[in-house]
Amino acid sequence: MKEILYIEDDIEIGTIVKEDLEQRGYVVHWLTSGEKIGEMLGDAKVVILDVMLPGLDGFTVGQRLKHNHPEVSILMLSARTAVDDKLQGLRFADDYVTKPFHPEELAARIDVLFRRNQHTVSTEIQLGHITVHTTENRIVKNDGEEIFLTAKQHQIFMYLLRHPNQILTKEQLYEAVWGEAYMEGDKTLMVHIRYLREKIEENPSDPQIVETIRGIGYRVKQ
Structure with missing residues (x-):
């Protein structure tokens, strides 16, 4: 069962999107604000999040959600088409779709997120001399010794693994893990x-395993 948590305050758009996705076989839980997102997340692996929401905006809600549930895929929906808005959203979100959009495009992008999530959750990833058991959150060396990471180390590593072969900037990593804006010169991530x-x-x-891409950020090759 593919569950989606959908946050949209526009009743007309929300009704159309919810009905369309349910016809495609998804189970959609719809909220009109981000206030109860933590309570309603449940088993949803994909969250569709509108930017313009009452109370906390979608960017704030999304950053907090990604910080607390890094395994969840977030797709941002917005009428904002400015490059700066898209970049702000993609610092933590997995995809960004501008309104108006075609239902087929939205469904295709959601399907990609579910397939990516399925691959990440169900696969044991071999990286040189270590194996990452993603379903168990365990990292084991080839000689059987288990590696224990701190919470922040684990979040950083898992975020890199969810974006294999992709160069992630310091800003992307910091904001995804700490849920705050990266300040130039901050050495926390580097440490x-x-x-x-x-x-x-x-x-x-x-x-x-964790490569430095000089002047840009970091990457895990698979």
């Missing part, structure tokens, strides 16, 4: 990456 490498890399001074 956590260094300690993460000390645990998962065979040679932390020559990392092969």
Whole structure:
């Protein structure tokens, strides 16, 4: 069963989207604000989130949701087409669709998120000398020794794994994990990456798993 949590305050748009997605076989839980999103998330693996909401805006709601539930895929919906708005949304969201949109396009993008999520959840990922058991949140070396990460190290690593082969900027990683805007010059992320490498890399001074892309950010190759 594919469950979606949908947050949209426009009744007309919400009704159309909900009915269309339900006809396609999705189970859709619809809220008109982001206030009860934590209570209503349940087993939903995809969240469709409108930007213009009463109370907290969609950007704030989405950042908090991603911080508390990094495994959930977020698709932002917005009438805002400015590049700055899209970039703000994509710092934490997995996709961004501008209004007006065609139901077929929305459904296709949702299907991609579910397939990506399914792949991430069900797969054991082999990275050199370690195996990541994503369903159990365990990391084991080839000799059987288990690696234990702190909460922040785990969030950083899992976020990188959910975006395989993609170069993620320091801003993207920081805002996804800490739920706050990245301040230029802040060394917090760099320190956590260094300690993460000390645990998962065979040679932390020559990392092969979490790569540094000079001047941009980090990447995990799969």
